[in-house]
Each structure stands twice: as structure tokens, then as C-alpha cells.
Amino acid sequence: MQPQTLDHVMLALADPTRRAILDRLQREGEARVTDLAAPFAVSLNAVSKHIRLLERASLVRRRRSGREHFLSFNPAPLDEAAAWIEEKRAFWTKRLDALERALVEDDAAKQRLRKGRKR
Amino acid sequence: MQPQTLDHVMLALADPTRRAILDRLQREGEARVTDLAAPFAVSLNAVSKHIRLLERASLVRRRRSGREHFLSFNPAPLDEAAAWIEEKRAFWTKRLDALERALVEDDAAKQRLRKGRKR
DNA sequence: CCTACATTAAACCTTTTAGTTGAATATATG
DNA sequence: CATATATTCAACTAAAAGGTTTAATGTAGG
Structure with a gap:
């Protein structure tokens, strides 16, 4: 192209x-x-x-x-356009996923702390 | 928007x-x-x-x-753009899938005919 | 205060988009 | 053939995009 x-x-x-x-x-x-x-x-x-x-x-x-x-x-030319946009979005989704994992991990750490304190 | x-x-x-x-x-x-x-x-x-x-x-x-x-x-505005494009592409993929199914079905029908003739 | 730096504003030019109207071209049809 | 239909071409206008150069504005640092 x-x-x-x-x-x-x-x-x-x-x-x-x-x-x-x-x-x-x-x-x-x-x-x-x-x-x-x-x-x-x-x-x-x-x-x-x-x-x-x-x-x-x-x-x-x-x-x-x-x-x-x-x-x-003829939808064929949309492939390249979609690929460009999705690459930008995929990155963002990855960042969001990473943030979510971090939050979940943080939450899990707090849970461990709470449990540790109780005992 | x-x-x-x-x-x-x-x-x-x-x-x-x-x-x-x-x-x-x-x-x-x-x-x-x-x-x-x-x-x-x-x-x-x-x-x-x-x-x-x-x-x-x-x-x-x-x-x-x-x-x-x-x-x-800020990738947020890409959502609408991606949605528009993907809707057009999804349609096309569906059409291709339908075509493929039709060809496979046609092939299967021919196979049945051949087998029928042999016996 | 003075000078350098980061950025926008303003004025200008050229090309492209987006629209119009009127004519040209080609094809159907009575 | 004459006329209607389908479409493009040509010429024109207005606005937007994309670029330049020369200010103007605001901030940082000696």
C-alpha cells in the first residue's frame, strides 16, 4: 500500500x-x-x-x-486504518490492565496485612 | 460526543x-x-x-x-472511530464466513453425490 | 533588568475540500 | 431521429488545511 x-x-x-x-x-x-x-x-x-x-x-x-x-x-482499505487505531488502543488497554493488576495486587497485599494483624 | x-x-x-x-x-x-x-x-x-x-x-x-x-x-476518542470501522469490517467478515460456509456445504453436497453414485 | 527560551498570534500564501451552476457526453426509449 | 436520463466535466466561489515569516507574550536565569 x-x-x-x-x-x-x-x-x-x-x-x-x-x-x-x-x-x-x-x-x-x-x-x-x-x-x-x-x-x-x-x-x-x-x-x-x-x-x-x-x-x-x-x-x-x-x-x-x-x-x-x-x-x-470495498472494505479492504479499512484494514490498515483499523490496525493503526487498534495498535494505539491496545497499548492503552495494556496500560489499564497493568493498572488493574497493580491495584489488585495492592489490595491483596492489604488483605494479607489485615489477616496478619488479626492473628 | x-x-x-x-x-x-x-x-x-x-x-x-x-x-x-x-x-x-x-x-x-x-x-x-x-x-x-x-x-x-x-x-x-x-x-x-x-x-x-x-x-x-x-x-x-x-x-x-x-x-x-x-x-x-488521550486515546479515548479513538473508541468511536474504531467502532465505526470495526462495524464495517465485522460485516465483511460475516459475509466471508457465510461464503465459506456455503462453499463447504456445497462441497459436502458434492461429496454426498459422489458417494451415492459409487454405491 | 536583560537576555534567552517556549510558545502562540497574526498576516500571508498555496493547495485542497466542498459546494454551486451550466455544459458536454453517452445511452436509453418513444 | 428526438428527447429524456445518468453521469461527468469545467469554471467558479468559499472555506479549511498546511505551510511560511515576523511579531508578541510569558517565563526562566544570570
């Missing part, structure tokens, strides 16, 4: 219209440009441009059939 | 300098603006602006101590 691809994927996801387009393609499969544009308050041309950004990120594929263009969702 | 926050988080991640800054803060903990800027070929002011975008997305926190500002990584 080219180095700027992750940039393109993240940027493509940084807009509610484009995320909604991907949502729909995921739920309903192939759709035409006109169909995709219908729910939005912007022009068909604006949606056409959004689709171009999604294509640049390889998040949608285009199949031409006569005058109609059928777009479909 | 406000509706535009996911936009800000995704946009913040759509730049290699900002991702590198988050990487470093994750690995090494707190750092000053000057320290963060050092590895990059751009001006200190450019990095200061990148940090502002990261703060807008709540991905970094700022602690002032005299004339120094210490930045730290």
Missing part, C-alpha cells in the same frame, strides 16, 4: 456524507450515483465528488453498465 | 505528521511542543498547528508548566 493511502482512507472517513454513503453501500449493496445522492440535501455533482474521494481511497468500486454507474463498498 | 467529533478525529488521523506525533506520545509519554517538532522538516509553528488539530479532536491533552507546554496522548 502506498504511504499516502492511509491519509486518503482517513480523510475519506472524515465526512458524514461519505460515511453515510459507505453505510448504505454496506447495507444495501450496489447503488447508482443518483440513488446515493437522493437522501442528501446537496447537488448530484457534490455527491459525485464525494464518490471520487471514496474511490481515491479505494473504499468504493465502480461498475459501468450503459449510462449507469454502480458503486459498491 | 458531538456529531462532528468523529469528523475531527478522522481528519486528525489523516496526516502522517500528526500520526507520528501520536505515535511518539504513545511510546514516550509527555513531550513539549519543541521536542515534538524536532524530528520534522517543518517549522515549529506548523507543528503547533498540527497539535491544535489534535486537541480539537481531543486526541492530545495539554499541561502548562511555566513556559513549557506538555502534551500527552
Whole structure:
């Protein structure tokens, strides 16, 4: 994957219209440009441009059939994005786990102390 | 979380300098603006602006101590981003699993046919 | 007090995003 | 063929991103 691809994927996801387009393609499969544009308050041309950004990120594929263009969702580029984010989250989870272990250990030590005092 | 926050988080991640800054803060903990800027070929002011975008997305926190500002990584906003992406990926995995099951079932049916013919 | 340091603010430039409207292109259909 | 439909292209505007340089602000240290 080219180095700027992750940039393109993240940027493509940084807009509610484009995320909604991907949502729909995921739920309903192939759709035409006109169909995709219908729910939005912007022009068909604006949606056409959004689709171009999604294509640049390889998040949608285009199949031409006569005058109609059928777009479909391609989730493959999400792998790298997910990997990047999860690596950051995994680290945090590890830190939280370590904190929890420390607290549990501390608690156990206090318990031992209490028991020791009782006897 | 406000509706535009996911936009800000995704946009913040759509730049290699900002991702590198988050990487470093994750690995090494707190750092000053000057320290963060050092590895990059751009001006200190450019990095200061990148940090502002990261703060807008709540991905970094700022602690002032005299004339120094210490930045730290806040992974919390990544949750929503990861959730969005994973929901899209989970769907795809499910589809692949379904496809695999269908192929295995088809194969099993062929096996049954072959065995039936032999006997 | 003076000077150096850490950082932001302000002004400016260029490129990209995001949108519009109007024309062009290609394909269906009566 | 004539007309309607589906889509992009081109030109334009406005705003945001990403960068620079030159102040301005605040703090630390002799």
C-alpha cells in the first residue's frame, strides 16, 4: 500500500456524507450515483465528488453498465486504518490492565496485612 | 460526543505528521511542543498547528508548566472511530464466513453425490 | 533588568475540500 | 431521429488545511 493511502482512507472517513454513503453501500449493496445522492440535501455533482474521494481511497468500486454507474463498498482499505487505531488502543488497554493488576495486587497485599494483624 | 467529533478525529488521523506525533506520545509519554517538532522538516509553528488539530479532536491533552507546554496522548476518542470501522469490517467478515460456509456445504453436497453414485 | 527560551498570534500564501451552476457526453426509449 | 436520463466535466466561489515569516507574550536565569 502506498504511504499516502492511509491519509486518503482517513480523510475519506472524515465526512458524514461519505460515511453515510459507505453505510448504505454496506447495507444495501450496489447503488447508482443518483440513488446515493437522493437522501442528501446537496447537488448530484457534490455527491459525485464525494464518490471520487471514496474511490481515491479505494473504499468504493465502480461498475459501468450503459449510462449507469454502480458503486459498491470495498472494505479492504479499512484494514490498515483499523490496525493503526487498534495498535494505539491496545497499548492503552495494556496500560489499564497493568493498572488493574497493580491495584489488585495492592489490595491483596492489604488483605494479607489485615489477616496478619488479626492473628 | 458531538456529531462532528468523529469528523475531527478522522481528519486528525489523516496526516502522517500528526500520526507520528501520536505515535511518539504513545511510546514516550509527555513531550513539549519543541521536542515534538524536532524530528520534522517543518517549522515549529506548523507543528503547533498540527497539535491544535489534535486537541480539537481531543486526541492530545495539554499541561502548562511555566513556559513549557506538555502534551500527552488521550486515546479515548479513538473508541468511536474504531467502532465505526470495526462495524464495517465485522460485516465483511460475516459475509466471508457465510461464503465459506456455503462453499463447504456445497462441497459436502458434492461429496454426498459422489458417494451415492459409487454405491 | 536583560537576555534567552517556549510558545502562540497574526498576516500571508498555496493547495485542497466542498459546494454551486451550466455544459458536454453517452445511452436509453418513444 | 428526438428527447429524456445518468453521469461527468469545467469554471467558479468559499472555506479549511498546511505551510511560511515576523511579531508578541510569558517565563526562566544570570
